[in-house]
Amino acid sequence: MTVFHRVTEGKLGSHDGCTIEDEVSQEFLDRIPGGLFRYRADDEGGTIDYVSRDVLELFGCATYEEFCSITDNSFIGMVHPNDRQRVTEEITSQIKCGNTDAVTYRLNRPDGAEVWVDDRGRYVVDDEGQAWFYVTIIDITEKMSYQRKLERAEERVEMLTVLSRDVIFDIDCQAQTGEIFGDFEARFNREPQSDDLILQKRCDKECSIDLEVHDIERIRDIVAQGDFIDMETSLPNAEGDPIWCRYQSFVLFNGVGCPVRHVGRLLDTHDMVMREATLRKKAELDGLTGVFNREAAMARIEKALASEDCSHGCSLFLVDVDNFKQVNDGFGHPEGDRVLKEIAAFLGRNMRKDDVVARLGGDEFAVFAAGLVPGPALERVLAQLSGGIYARNPRPADMPEDLQPSISIGAVVCTRTSVTFDDLYQVADEALYVAKRGGKSQAALRRLD
Template sequence: ELEYRVISKQGIPVWVLDKCRLAAGEDGREYLNCVLTDITQVKQAQEQQRLDMERCQIILNQTNDIIFEWDIQGDKITYSPNWEKLFGYQPLATSEEVQTVSHILPEDMPQLIKLMKDTENGAPYGEAELRIANDDGKYLWCRIRETTQYNSAGKAVKAVGVILNIDAEKRQAQALVNRAERDSLTQLYNKATANEKIRRLLEEKGDSDQFAMLLIDLDNFKQINDSRGHMFGDLVLAEAAARLKALFDSGDILARFGGDEFLIFLKYRGGKETLSRKAGRIVYALHRIYEDELSDCSLTCSVGIARCPEDGEDFQTIFQQSDQALHQVKKMGKNSFAFYDRTVMKKVFGLDISQLAAAGTRIESDDTACRVDSLVLQSFQMLYESRDVETAVNAILEMAGRKYGASRAYIFEDSGDGSWTRNTFEWCNEGISPAQSGLQQVAYAALGEDYRANFDENGIFYCHDIQKLPKWQYELLASQGVRSLLQCSVRDRGRFMGFVGFDDCALKRTWVQEQIDALIFISELIATFL
């Protein structure tokens, strides 16, 4: 056989296939029997196919997109070389591998599984956007487009598709969304976006869902801003936002709602104790912002809390109630939190709330009235509303300990004859070893001098440095890692019944009069309920 071109009468080259074979004639001689076939169209089709394949290869070499083909029946996936160029490693070859040991971000995996299931079931076309990790562990946004091929029976047998790198496009779009939705300084949601998201959550609320709104205001921020300048004030706001984000989940709504005001809206389970712990952590975390730089004017915060459905079921109502609770904290001395309560207690130990400050919860220092911290109000609410006094007492110790940054908060109760005392309640901060188990029957006589003599006429024992204590008392406290302490006696009709105290295991602590007054009140409160 031979393929060659001949010139037609019209002068056009024509491809022919010349098939020749040796044959014997009648006269016994051999001769060639040749048959010519016009194969011009076949050659043209072959040339076109060659050009098409070459064109496809040129396109593949010039594009960054990844072409893939999935043999559905044989479950084998092949990719163009661009996969390794983009991701830096060999791709997975089967659908089972892709779905089990994939480099796809886990939260995006359901989209890919749906796309592959739809293709297997005969869907003609599908798309998905998901994130795939490269060899550096960075996730890149990709768009997958897939077209299905069928056999003569109409069953899906193959899928051909492309993987597009849309990472820059997606990140640019997200940056634009962030600019529209978020506060530029703190990167929390802005007021308008938070409103919309909260309203949507409330509209979709289930019958058993519980939500809470926490309205946070930075105490003394204006004074800090005026004295240190707006640039430092911006640093404080940004740090406050960062600490709030560290305390809450990604599904919670965190927003900057004003100059120095923040709002948190979250779905929660359990009772008020859950929210109390969260609010206590907020107060503790924000109190420690730039402690060294703000030693002369420390930053604190106040938190007002309203719940849904208890306090309201629409945005405006819940916001108003949390704002009222915040106002109550401000009135009671700031640096704490309060729940909105329609039946705010009218009497505390027989006194109106408005009279609380004037009836022993205020002190005079240099002719200046100092309002007792609102911790006392929170403590009363916990005890008044709790069905389990012991649980409430533990919660108060934790709240007070975190609020004041103590290492340990505890209660000691004396024996009936007053000869010994024991540690009945204890809260320890992170990293502090409990001491309660070793303090269950401490004889006052074993402490050398009568330990109760340390308490002054106001029932306060304040020691800035335990090294100044008598030997036996120092050794007992030093073994617990204590460096300084503040304790307040608990009395019943003048009789010493025990004490409530705070230890600091890190610092030689200086306690201010406001904190001492709060401890006095809490000691009386706990003693009454116990």
């Protein structure tokens, strides 16, 4: 006879919740999900004196005798040999703090099949002083398989994050908590802040792999429904220097439009961005003089002409080297190259940082100054450039005085709001022709109103 609480009225006419005495039939026990068994708590190995049919089925046994031959009729014989020490230690530790234990382990099946169970036991001493463990076990093999897949997926994310130096984040918008995967501190030399987030064969073995393809359409649909951002940006490191990354994230919303989850990543693009910037800069510069080449200068000038920088006016100077052909022919290309480099440096020193200094080709240079309008400043700049001493190194001793190269300038100052580079170039070229006819070191200015 067993004392228990019946939930509904029983055959003895009891009322709900009343404590009564009634027999627990084998049929009743067999209908409880999972396996039930009892084993002695005071002998080595834990001798079993009761086991339910479900336990036998978990071992693939048809009879109790078959079960006993596999397990030696003991609890420890039920546990896979590789798990026995851990399980024994865990149960001992837990019983020291109470009368229940919870462990997981693999069954010691003779066919080698991996069956995991969740074991919940209670330590009981009966009226005769005998100590027992009453245990229920549930098959959790599928759960463990899923858990291993989940752990493997997490490890895969971590390994790929390490290899790519990316940072992945997952924010719970409601709880205002977040997780970051990846070494943020190594990349940015500081701790993350909330604002930062808002084929080679390795062996000789033949490979024959069963591949599992994961369907990402569900996730793709989720992302499509969210608020997706994909942009190149930079975050400051501890010293305030920009560290470039590609920011990708999406936000999931609930039924009433409130954000519930924000997931994204910071792709490590810093080295790539810096390389591209270096290559782009090299592609924009003249290889000899280091100033802008014609294509880069025209693009920058056209962009400036369409901006507010030129709303009040601008100036374009065309600079030509006097006597350059005679210098190049009479003293060689190295001397000619030195003249070009010195003139480019001279123009750069005497113009503002944002002004465009370019070599258009041969010995022709251009200077564009946004916001430089008619007045004393323009006149001073032209006088300084046309009459300045650009050469910092002495010319060859046998170079005649009248052959010393200088520069002539054709300038145009424009106060029109709608003008193109070609418009400016045409007028400046006409002014340059006038300056060249006037002699060396001359400047001629035209207006375009």
